[in-house]
Amino acid sequence: DTAVSQTPKYLxxxxxxxxxxxxxxxxxxxxxYWYKQDSKKFLKIMFSYxxxxxxxxxxxxxxxxxxxxxxxxxxxxINSLELGDSAVYFCASSQGFYGTDTQYxxxxxxxxxx
Amino acid sequence: AQSVTQLGSHVSxxxxxxxxxxxxxxxxxxxxxxxxVQYPNQGLQLLLKYTSAATLVKGINGFExxxxxxxxxxxxxxxxxxxxxxxxxxxxxxxxxxxxxxFGKGTMLLVSP
Numbered sequence: 001d002t003a004v005s006q007t008p009k010y011l012x013x014x015x016x017x018x019x020x021x022x023x024x025x026x027x028x029x030x031x032x033y034w035y036k037q038d039s040k041k042f043l044k045i046m047f048s049y050x051x052x053x054x055x056x057x058x059x060x061x062x063x064x065x066x067x068x069x070x071x072x073x074x075x076x077x078i079n080s081l082e083l084g085d086s087a088v089y090f091c092a093s094s095q096g097f098y099g100t101d102t103q104y105x106x107x108x109x110x111x112x113x114x
Numbered sequence: 115a116q117s118v119t120q121l122g123s124h125v126s127x128x129x130x131x132x133x134x135x136x137x138x139x140x141x142x143x144x145x146x147x148x149x150x151v152q153y154p155n156q157g158l159q160l161l162l163k164y165t166s167a168a169t170l171v172k173g174i175n176g177f178e179x180x181x182x183x184x185x186x187x188x189x190x191x192x193x194x195x196x197x198x199x200x201x202x203x204x205x206x207x208x209x210x211x212x213x214x215x216x217f218g219k220g221t222m223l224l225v226s227p
Contacts, residue, residue: 105157
């Protein structure tokens with residue numbers, strides 16, 4: 001039933017580890033996004049994919065690598081985790097990549113790096 | 115470039131009182147404007163959006179917002195607050211054509227009995 005789902009919901013790990021977050025949408029949308037919400041609740045876009053093609057990469061460190069195996073999935077892999085990576089990561093999707101398109105958000109993944 | 119300023123990181127109202135959350139935008143192209151709500155430990159949910167049709171936009175849960183180009187504003191209102199309205203509210207702007215969402219820093223709405 002869930003339109004945009006993410007796993008896991010919580011992720012606690014040590015500095016230097018590698019971790020992945022998975023996202024799936026069942027809305028039939030063509031565009032998917034990753035956002036980072038910091039401790040002050042500020043939301044900033046990280047990546048956007050349209051039809052499995054990367055279209056936005058907002059000056060995110062190379063340690064972050066998104067992968068879209070198909071239009072319904074967009075995963076985020078993070079290498080060599082740092083303390084500053086602790087945040088809530090949201091996946092979202094929209095029908096297209098136009099300014100009028102509504103983005104639908106997943107429930108978020110809270111990443112804590114110790 | 116686009117940006118959004120939300121005045122007041124926290125707004126407190128009593129149950130039944132008017133809710134007014136302020137949002138001002140800056141955009142070099144005609145803007146599209148959105149209000150999203152985030153309940154604790156949940157994702158964002160769209161309340162309403164302005165896409166150059168009617169300037170007064172009605173959304174879910176009794177909220178509405180008015181686009182005022184002369185004031186570059188898109189303030190969110192609700193005539194009577196309910197306890198269940200307590201949440202974080204985000205204003206966001208995008209532009210014509212291919213465009214991303216730029217969010218404001220959010221306003222936490224606190225509702226007291």
